[in-house]
Amino acid sequence: MTKYTKKEFDKLLKERLNSEYGTTLDVASNQQIYRALAIIARRLMSAQHKKFQSRAYGTGAKQVYYLCMEFLMGRSLKTSLFNLGLNEVAEAVLSDAGIKIESIYEEEPDAGLGNGGLGRLAACYLDGMATTGICGTGYSILYEYGIFKQKIVDGWQQEKADNWLPGGQVWLKSHPDQSIEIKFDGDIEESWEGSYHHVTHRHYNSVIAVPSDMYVQGYDGQGVAKLRLWQAKAPDFDMNSFNAGEYGSAITKNASAELISKILYPNDNHREGKILRLRQQYFLSAASIGDICQNHLSQWGSLDTLPEKAAIQLNDTHPTLAIPELMRILLDECGYDWDKAFDICQRTFAYTNHTVMSEALEKWNLDIFRSTLPRIYSIVEEMDRRCRADFEKAFPGDWGKINYMAILGDNQVRMANICCYVCHSINGVSKLHSQIIKDSVFHDYYLYKPQAFKNVTNGIAYRRWLLASNPGLTKLLSETIGEGFKHDASQLSKLNAYKNDKTVLKALEDVKKANKVEFASYLEKTTGQVIDPNSIFDCQVKRMHEYKRQHLNALNIAAQYLYLKDHPNAEFAPKTYIFGAKAAPGYYMAKQMIRLICKLGDLIDADPAVREKLRVVYLEDYNVSLSERLMPASEVSEQISLAGTEASGTGNMKFMLNGAVTLGTLDGANVEIAAAAGKENEIIFGMLTEEVNQMKATGYHPTMFINSDEVAMEVLNFLEKGWNGESFHEVVNNLRTSDPYMVMADFKDYRRAQADVQKLYADRTRWNQMSLANIANSGVFSADRSVLDYARDIWGAHPVK
Numbered sequence: 001m002t003k004y005t006k007k008e009f010d011k012l013l014k015e016r017l018n019s020e021y022g023t024t025l026d027v028a029s030n031q032q033i034y035r036a037l038a039i040i041a042r043r044l045m046s047a048q049h050k051k052f053q054s055r056a057y058g059t060g061a062k063q064v065y066y067l068c069m070e071f072l073m074g075r076s077l078k079t080s081l082f083n084l085g086l087n088e089v090a091e092a093v094l095s096d097a098g099i100k101i102e103s104i105y106e107e108e109p110d111a112g113l114g115n116g117g118l119g120r121l122a123a124c125y126l127d128g129m130a131t132t133g134i135c136g137t138g139y140s141i142l143y144e145y146g147i148f149k150q151k152i153v154d155g156w157q158q159e160k161a162d163n164w165l166p167g168g169q170v171w172l173k174s175h176p177d178q179s180i181e182i183k184f185d186g187d188i189e190e191s192w193e194g195s196y197h198h199v200t201h202r203h204y205n206s207v208i209a210v211p212s213d214m215y216v217q218g219y220d221g222q223g224v225a226k227l228r229l230w231q232a233k234a235p236d237f238d239m240n241s242f243n244a245g246e247y248g249s250a251i252t253k254n255a256s257a258e259l260i261s262k263i264l265y266p267n268d269n270h271r272e273g274k275i276l277r278l279r280q281q282y283f284l285s286a287a288s289i290g291d292i293c294q295n296h297l298s299q300w301g302s303l304d305t306l307p308e309k310a311a312i313q314l315n316d317t318h319p320t321l322a323i324p325e326l327m328r329i330l331l332d333e334c335g336y337d338w339d340k341a342f343d344i345c346q347r348t349f350a351y352t353n354h355t356v357m358s359e360a361l362e363k364w365n366l367d368i369f370r371s372t373l374p375r376i377y378s379i380v381e382e383m384d385r386r387c388r389a390d391f392e393k394a395f396p397g398d399w400g401k402i403n404y405m406a407i408l409g410d411n412q413v414r415m416a417n418i419c420c421y422v423c424h425s426i427n428g429v430s431k432l433h434s435q436i437i438k439d440s441v442f443h444d445y446y447l448y449k450p451q452a453f454k455n456v457t458n459g460i461a462y463r464r465w466l467l468a469s470n471p472g473l474t475k476l477l478s479e480t481i482g483e484g485f486k487h488d489a490s491q492l493s494k495l496n497a498y499k500n501d502k503t504v505l506k507a508l509e510d511v512k513k514a515n516k517v518e519f520a521s522y523l524e525k526t527t528g529q530v531i532d533p534n535s536i537f538d539c540q541v542k543r544m545h546e547y548k549r550q551h552l553n554a555l556n557i558a559a560q561y562l563y564l565k566d567h568p569n570a571e572f573a574p575k576t577y578i579f580g581a582k583a584a585p586g587y588y589m590a591k592q593m594i595r596l597i598c599k600l601g602d603l604i605d606a607d608p609a610v611r612e613k614l615r616v617v618y619l620e621d622y623n624v625s626l627s628e629r630l631m632p633a634s635e636v637s638e639q640i641s642l643a644g645t646e647a648s649g650t651g652n653m654k655f656m657l658n659g660a661v662t663l664g665t666l667d668g669a670n671v672e673i674a675a676a677a678g679k680e681n682e683i684i685f686g687m688l689t690e691e692v693n694q695m696k697a698t699g700y701h702p703t704m705f706i707n708s709d710e711v712a713m714e715v716l717n718f719l720e721k722g723w724n725g726e727s728f729h730e731v732v733n734n735l736r737t738s739d740p741y742m743v744m745a746d747f748k749d750y751r752r753a754q755a756d757v758q759k760l761y762a763d764r765t766r767w768n769q770m771s772l773a774n775i776a777n778s779g780v781f782s783a784d785r786s787v788l789d790y791a792r793d794i795w796g797a798h799p800v801k
């Protein structure tokens, strides 16, 4: 990779500023400097990508295509410069001109093309593929509006449109020459010519998918990943309608085509049954499959070899239609017979499941599906007919099983069943979750094709949350264990040798303290809220959702408040509870939970008797950039979902890497985090998955837990009554009557665990040791490791040398 001296980089930047804006470094605005640096980085990565890919094709390396409706990229400038090895030289050049590079980074908007964990995982895997030298391309939609920006007004969430392109487009290069036509609606006409089956799609509406590319540079190496984002454009303006005087219809056609890439649906772990969402899904699937086939054909001449040269990973069921779309191309456009086409699909596609909750499992109404995608429907129908025949051979006469496993049923198209029937690999995202899908949701498919079921535990682009976000810890680590951990996260384990080293433990505490001071000052500067860096920073940041149980955290805060009111002189380590979460705009209960947390914070803040000991802050607009600021300052990582509901979690990994102690249930990857760091270095509470299942089977009644627990009763009564004319009876009623995520069953043990936090924190050496154990054993949660697991166990891909 080209290395630049300070002088060379200075020249490069000045040339760019001059050619783009006709300006010079001393008078350029921060925005102009940001753009100039972004263009420099993008061009270097684009050139590097070209070299990397030609080397890859030269060696016949397998291409990995990662399809996902969401890529939560966050900012790119800092990590691109880091991974290009240009961050120091850029900082020095700017510093000479009297400019702080941090203020340039602040100019960049977050690319928020995702909701939360799922989209962030996809972004982390591009970084992992680039760094490990796997040829990776991500495909998604170029949403004009990303995830909404959140404001909290008097405890209520308000959503503001996220118009990110004006600042973000500088990373994108459009390639209109590589556009793909996508056909919707209309009807199909089938005919036979001897044994040759003709299908004609008539009266369809076309949408043009125009690609724009951005790049992700691997750390200090040759690898670069590409993210290809599709934008929906109307085909040439419909002159016929226009000339016929149908102005309205001509214009509507135009607008409805372009609506497809207008906005990201803001639902996390919840399906959206709208036709526009189905159109988005097919748009992404068909554009990407069209592009993959064209690449493959231009390189190898025939789709016969697709499974040897390409692996397509479907990240969740959202891009499932890629499967029938590839079938369509093989059957209708290339003349393959069904069996040969199906065999190619089976060996090419792999599927990652991300949730077992039924409200998130993707299903489409048959009639909507058929009228929107007539040819795809007829392929899916044939697939259903054949899968039923196959299942009958495997499970003769077991109609319950066959109907449950079938692709069509209950007047719906079941996307997960298409994936399970076709894909050669079905993986969960943590050991526990991969076991659960075999035991429950996909149990019958597990019996049918056990060899397809796999696990790849999630991982994070750890350099983003360590090297680029926590310079204090990075420096301490370099001085203690050398530089190797920057390339190879497993080398973090060298820190274990220092677990009894007083100097290192104290240095770790000092780094954390400095980061807390820094975060407190950022918070005060940006929001006016004052928090005490000497208090424990206890954080729960993630999407707002009942299954994640932010209300369990809130109940404990209320209990602590009532306790401190009764016992003003009690010994109590001061605590700052930090929340950050967006709720889906239509998710009523989640919005009530936000209001509860905010109002609890206001109540405490207005009470001089408790405010020095307890504080609650709600961070507005939690996003990737905010998480990069918070993680270094965190001490307690709240991972308190009901066991069996969080597939993996990745926030838990970011916290662990930064030395926070997990206060959590044995759910998702928490199980592996506790195993890696040692159970004694986390604070675990609550029911196990088996206990949850047991309790559900015998019938769960929250009152059983409430009536035998005085604190629970007192807290619920307190919240139900409310204060200052506000009540929280919706949340309380829900917990008293249905409590679908068994908050009340875990409440008592959660309070015990919170009390343990207080005790453990009082012994600072012990706490620092726990923190050290977390950092030292977090290496396995690197996305580099995850990607190499996928490459070995699923893709059959190898790093390009």
Ligand SMILES: *Cc1c(COP(=O)(O)O)cnc(C)c1O
Pocket: 115, 116, 117, 120, 541, 542, 543, 622, 623, 624, 627, 648, 649, 650, 651, 652, 654
């Ligand atoms: C990591 C991350 C998430 C995922 O958090 P979980 O706790 O795993 O749900 C969500 N949103 C953002 C912005 C993130 O960076």
